[in-house]
Amino acid sequence: xxxxxxxxxxxxxxxxxxxxxxxxxxxxxxxxxxxxxxxxxxxxxxxxxxxxxxxxxxxxxxxxxxxxxxxxxxxxxxxxxxxxxxxxxxxxxxxxxxxxxxxxxxxxxxxxxxxxxxxxxxxxxxxxxxxxxxxxxxxxxxxxxxxxxxxxxxxxxxxxxxxxxxxxxxxxxxxxxxxxxxxxxxxxxxxxxxxxxxxxxxxxxxxxxxxxxxxxxxxxxxxxxxxxxxxxxxxxxxxxxxxxxxxxxxxxxxxxxxxxx
Amino acid sequence: xxxxxxxxxxxxxxxxxxxxxxxxxxxxxxxxxxxxxxxxxxxxxxxxxxxxxxxxxxxxxxxxxxxxxxxxxxxxxxxxxxxxxxxxxxxxxxxxxxxxxxxxxxxxxxxxxxxxxxxxxxxxxxxxxxxxxxxxxxxxxxxxxxxxxxxxxxxxxxxxxxxxxxxxxxxxxxxxxxxxxxxxxxxxxxxxxxxxxxxxxxxxxxxxxxxxxxx
Numbered sequence: 053x054x055x056x057x058x059x060x061x062x063x064x065x066x067x068x069x070x071x072x073x074x075x076x077x078x079x080x081x082x083x084x085x086x087x088x089x090x091x092x093x094x095x096x097x098x099x100x101x102x103x104x105x106x107x108x109x110x111x112x113x114x115x116x117x118x119x120x121x122x123x124x125x126x127x128x129x130x131x132x133x134x135x136x137x138x139x140x141x142x143x144x145x146x147x148x149x150x151x152x153x154x155x156x157x158x159x160x161x162x163x164x165x166x167x168x169x170x171x172x173x174x175x176x177x178x179x180x181x182x183x184x185x186x187x188x189x190x191x192x193x194x195x196x197x198x199x200x201x202x203x204x205x206x207x208x209x210x211x212x213x214x215x216x217x218x219x220x221x222x223x224x225x226x227x228x229x230x231x232x233x234x235x236x237x238x239x240x241x242x243x244x245x246x247x248x249x250x251x252x253x254x255x256x257x258x259x260x261x262x263x264x265x266x267x268x269x270x271x272x273x274x275x276x277x278x279x280x281x282x283x284x285x286x287x288x289x290x291x292x293x294x295x296x297x298x299x300x301x302x303x304x305x306x307x308x309x310x311x312x313x
Numbered sequence: 314x315x316x317x318x319x320x321x322x323x324x325x326x327x328x329x330x331x332x333x334x335x336x337x338x339x340x341x342x343x344x345x346x347x348x349x350x351x352x353x354x355x356x357x358x359x360x361x362x363x364x365x366x367x368x369x370x371x372x373x374x375x376x377x378x379x380x381x382x383x384x385x386x387x388x389x390x391x392x393x394x395x396x397x398x399x400x401x402x403x404x405x406x407x408x409x410x411x412x413x414x415x416x417x418x419x420x421x422x423x424x425x426x427x428x429x430x431x432x433x434x435x436x437x438x439x440x441x442x443x444x445x446x447x448x449x450x451x452x453x454x455x456x457x458x459x460x461x462x463x464x465x466x467x468x469x470x471x472x473x474x475x476x477x478x479x480x481x482x483x484x485x486x487x488x489x490x491x492x493x494x495x496x497x498x499x500x501x502x503x504x505x506x507x508x509x510x511x512x513x514x515x516x517x518x519x520x521x522x523x524x525x526x527x528x
Contacts, residue, residue, distance in 0.1 A: 195452065196445035203448050204440055207498035215501075236500045237491075237517050244459075244490040252456040253463055253486055274452060290479060291487050295520030 093132040094143075096122040101144045106185035109194045110141065148187070152180055153217050160221050169221055170292060171285045173238050178246060178278030191274040202243065214239040227299050227309040234296055241287060246276040250283065343381050345371040350393050355435050359390055359446040394450040401429065402461060415473050419492065419514040420507060426496040427504035455493075462489035474524045484522050491518055 100122030104113040115137050119129045133139040159176045163169035181187060190197050202210055215232040218239075222231035279287075297310040349370030353362040364386060368378040382388045408425040412418035430436065439447045466485035475484055495504065495513070503509050 195449050199448035199452060200444035203444070203451070204497055208500055211498070211500040232501065240491060240494040240500070244494055247452060248456045248459050248490075253459050253489075287487065290476075290483075291521035292517075293521075294476075294523075295516040297516075 093122075093124060093128055096124060097129050097132055097140055098144050098147050100124075101140050102148070102186050105141075105144070106189050109189050110197045111194060113137075113141075115140070144186075148184070152177075152184075155180055160218075163221075166222075166225060166296070166298070167285070167288055167293060170234070170238050170288045171281065173218065174242055174245075174279050174284035174287065175281040177242050178276070178280075178284075181246065182276055182278050191276060193273065195274045207243070210243070211236045211239055224304065225298060226296065227303070230297055230299075230310055234292075237292065237295075238288075241292075242279070245279045247274070249275075249277040250279075342371065342373060342377065346373070346378060346381055346389070347393055347396050350389050351397070354390070354393065354439075359439065359443050362386065362390075364389070390446075391450050391453070394447075395454060398451075398454055398458060401433075402458070404429065406465070415469060416511075416514055416519060418469060419488070419518055420510050423492060423495055423504060423514065424507055424510045426492075427499060427510075430496060431505075459486075459489055459493060462493060465489075470522075473522070475522055476524050479522060488518055488522070 097118060100120075101113065101118045103121050104117045108117065115126060115129055118137075118140060119126045122129065129140070130136060133143065135142075156173070156176055159172045160169055163172055187198075200206060215235045218235035219228065219231050222234060225231075226234060299310045303310055346367060350362065350367045352370060353366050357366075364375060364378055367389065368375045371378070378389075379385070382392065384391075405422060405426055409418050409422045412421050436447075463482075463486045466488050467481055470481050470485055470488075475481065495502070502513055504513075
């Protein structure tokens with residue numbers, strides 16, 4: 053446990069590739085168009101891998117586990133993913149990220165205004181992430197597998213990807229620059245609440261105010277909890293919207309960036 | 314014993330120290346153990362830090378080390394991280410002490426913190442070499458750190474004219490969360506540039522807090 057993922061060749065996860073939509077099944081690894089059997093196999097392997105990770109986590113999931121779960125032979129798994137375990141896991145992450153944005157997008161498509169949209173980004177994202185069994189397992193039992201990809205400099209990458217993905221929903225109303233800024237801003241709040249759910253901070257503040265040293269639990273496990281729609285809306289309405297520069301009708305029709313007053 | 318924060322080559326080697334006259338008990342021992350552990354981590358990294366060397370570096374026996382840190386290396390590393398975190402925020406508090414208003418406080422604070430984090434040699438090295446060992450400890454700290462910063466802002470915001478319907482605790486928590494996020498990762502902003510920090514503070518941190526002018 054705790055072996056750097058980079059050692060296992062997973063260092064490229066959540067780098068430039070991730071936010072590209074997953075290309076046609078099978079094409080990614082070999083560039084050769086897949087046979088109908090191969091595309092079915094790829095999906096089954098990814099699905100099997102997800103279930104394995106949800107049950108045993110990343111470090112303990114082997115190709116044999118994945119093959120068994122997918123109801124396929126090892127040979128079939130390797131035909132679909134010549135890079136083996138690492139390639140499967142890499143594809144799983146890309147698949148999950150795409151799935152996440154598809155589902156989030158369904159909510160964002162229904163948003164009628166900026167407030168609804170940003171509220172949905174905060175509240176729905178949290179729900180989706182908290183409901184993902186593979187992610188839940190990893191965060192609780194192997195947080196070291198995920199943290200290097202979402203912390204410090206790696207978080208810059210997360211913000212950039214989020215900006216790319218949310219841009220289509222925000223660009224018309226805000227212009228490109230402001231859209232990216234707002235997307236990053238909201239994603240910061242999202243991750244803050246994922247890392248430190250609301251109630252936890254109150255306890256921390258009380259301890260800090262009393263001068264008591266921090267209570268550091270023995271077991272390192274993360275349990276992200278969703279923000280909740282009401283709190284999310286409150287944050288957006290009170291703290292975020294006042295700081296957003298919306299494009300005027302004139303700016304929108306001429307496709308210029310919003311002017312700063 | 315003072316040591317510049319983030320200093321890689323702290324005073325004293327990782328190995329055995331000069332012979333000491335002090336007994337193997339008392340509050341000083343804990344401090345010596347933490348400092349020896351810091352030196353070992355700076356020299357060898359977290360994974361290669363041995364309790365044997367830490368004990369020797371502090372001038373105590375392994376048994377004594379275990380008395381202070383029964384949880385072994387995990388507990389020791391956690392304590393070092395907590396210690397360094399505390400020192401960082403003490404320095405940050407000092408850096409913003411003279412700020413004349415909340416806006417300056419935030420600008421000074423974020424600017425200082427960004428440079429301090431970027432310039433913390435040991436932190437940056439460990440993030441590169443052993444993130445999977447370091448980051449879980451930092452995220453355990455996160456709730457407490459957030460509580461600390463929230464309490465700090467609750468203090469500073471009490472004289473501030475908040476917008477209608479905004480309570481100090483929620484404003485303080487909001488500012489604390491974002492500040493901590495920006496300290497950790499600058500994203501699209503250049504936080505070494507005070508003008509950008511000021512722009513950020515005005516639009517993202519304070520816009521919702523400020524009492525809006527009557528129309």
